[in-house]
Each structure stands twice: as structure tokens, then as C-alpha cells.
Amino acid sequence: MGKLSATSVKAATRPGRHGDGDGLFLVIQTSGAKSWVCRVQKNGNRRDFGxxxxxxxxxxxxxxxxxxxxxxxxxxxxxxxxRRKLQGIPTFRQAAAKVIASHGKNWRNEKHAKQWLQTLESYVFPGIGDLQVHDITGPMIRNVLSEIWLSKPETARRVRQRIGTVLDWAYASGYRDSEAPMRAVTKGLPRQPKKDAHFAACLTQRYPIL
Incomplete structure (x- = not known):
């Protein structure tokens, strides 16, 4: 039997923790607000969960x-x-919307938010937009980036950074059990040409050496 009852929970007013047993506590704030906390301990590590x-x-x-x-x-x-899994894990598209909404007020202008969304709509959503964020793997991200990695290197780098930002938000929010595997993704792609070499190649195509 627990130490608490529905009646005692309702009647309790003293601020502090009131134990029910097995790590469950009724927590009463000085303001009178009451909430539940579960305390667990394993391998010397103790954590509280509201x-x-x-x-x-x-x-x-x-x-x-x-x-x-x-x-x-x-x-x-x-x-x-x-617990996040039970609540429903968002798709990459849904997670991206939350990231853009939360970061938008800190971006320098509205144009930046539109650029974010435009690059995701053009290069990311067709491949992984409708996948839940916890299902997205390094090879999937590599496949998305490989389409533009050499043909549009600057855009590809921005897309990589934006995918990483969305997946890091998902990890921090409890929707993924690991951080975005962006370093491993980059290792699986060919080396991009340096900007000067790329520029020189463009000039050569426009103005062939005679």
C-alpha cells in the first residue's frame, strides 16, 4: 500500500515532498501548487521525472x-x-516547421526564413520530409545531399546544416535517441572542389583555352 491516498493528497498543504513509495512523490510548492515527481536511481545516477x-x-x-x-x-x-514516442513523433517536415517557427524571431529578416523553407522544400522534403525524425539515418541524408553535393556545393552545405539543425532539435526534444549523424554523412560524400577551382572551371567552360 502507498503512503498517500486520494483524500490525503487533496488535504495536504505543507510545502515539500511527500512520499508515496517506490520513488513517487507529491511535491507541494510554497504557492500551494501540487505536482507529481518520480525519482529513479540506477548505477549511482539519480534522475527526477515530472x-x-x-x-x-x-x-x-x-x-x-x-x-x-x-x-x-x-x-x-x-x-x-x-514518453515522446507515446505522444507521437513528428515527421521531418513537421519538425522543420517547429524549428523555423521557434528560430524565426531571432533571424535577421523574414527572407532568411523563406530561404530556409525553400531549400528544404526543394531538396529535402521530397526524400525524407514525410519520414518520422527518429527513422532518419545517415545514408538517407547522404542520398539527399548527393543529388546536389557537386553540382551545387554551397547550397548542399547549407542544406546539410539545416538538416542537422532540425535533427538536433528532434534529439533535444526527445524524439531521437541520437544526435544528427552529420559528420559521418560528410565522410561518405566525395570531396567538393575548392571555390577557386570551381570558379576556374566555370571560366574555362565559358572561355575555353585556345
Whole structure:
């Protein structure tokens, strides 16, 4: 049996942590706000996971969520990532929209946001736009970039950076269990010509050496 009951949770007013057992705590702030926290410890590492407000999450639901988190930890899984999976993982297209929306206010002008979206629509969305972000692999990204890596090197570098930004956001948000594999992707592509060499090649094509 737990130490708490629905009645005691409702009546509790003293700020602090009130234990229910097995790492579940009722946390009361000095403001009177009440929430649930699950504390787990494995291999000497201790982590706290918020389970929601008491006004929205009942004691029985909090216990169920705490059991779920403890099981994930015992299995070697990251509870934050697993909870995100249950909530629904976005596609690359959806994640890109969130990144553009969140970064837009910090970009120097509206044109920059349009350029971001235009490059993704032209070169990325046709290949991986509708894939969920946790399914996107290095070879998939390499295939997207290989189409323009040599023909449009500057654009390709920007596209690579933008794919990395979106996938890093997905990782930080718990939608991926690893960071964007951008270094490995670059190693799998041919060396791009230096800007001067590329420019010289263009001149040679326009003005052949006699």
C-alpha cells in the first residue's frame, strides 16, 4: 500500500515532498501548487521525472506512470524518449516547421526564413520530409545531399546544416535517441572542389583555352 491516498493528497498543504513509495512523490510548492515527481536511481545516477499537475493527474495515474518509468529505466531505455514516442513523433517536415517557427524571431529578416523553407522544400522534403525524425539515418541524408553535393556545393552545405539543425532539435526534444549523424554523412560524400577551382572551371567552360 502507498503512503498517500486520494483524500490525503487533496488535504495536504505543507510545502515539500511527500512520499508515496517506490520513488513517487507529491511535491507541494510554497504557492500551494501540487505536482507529481518520480525519482529513479540506477548505477549511482539519480534522475527526477515530472508526471504532471495533481489537478490533471490522479494518484492512481501517477502511480501507473511511475511504474512505467521505472520499467523503462530498468530496461536501459530513456524515459523522456519513450514518453515522446507515446505522444507521437513528428515527421521531418513537421519538425522543420517547429524549428523555423521557434528560430524565426531571432533571424535577421523574414527572407532568411523563406530561404530556409525553400531549400528544404526543394531538396529535402521530397526524400525524407514525410519520414518520422527518429527513422532518419545517415545514408538517407547522404542520398539527399548527393543529388546536389557537386553540382551545387554551397547550397548542399547549407542544406546539410539545416538538416542537422532540425535533427538536433528532434534529439533535444526527445524524439531521437541520437544526435544528427552529420559528420559521418560528410565522410561518405566525395570531396567538393575548392571555390577557386570551381570558379576556374566555370571560366574555362565559358572561355575555353585556345
Amino acid at each position: 508526471l504532471g499537475s495533481v489537478t490533471k493527474v490522479s494518484l492512481s495515474t501517477a502511480r501507473e506512470r511511475a511504474r512505467e518509468i521505472r520499467t523503462w529505466v530498468e530496461m536501459g531505455l530513456d524515459p523522456l524518449f519513450e
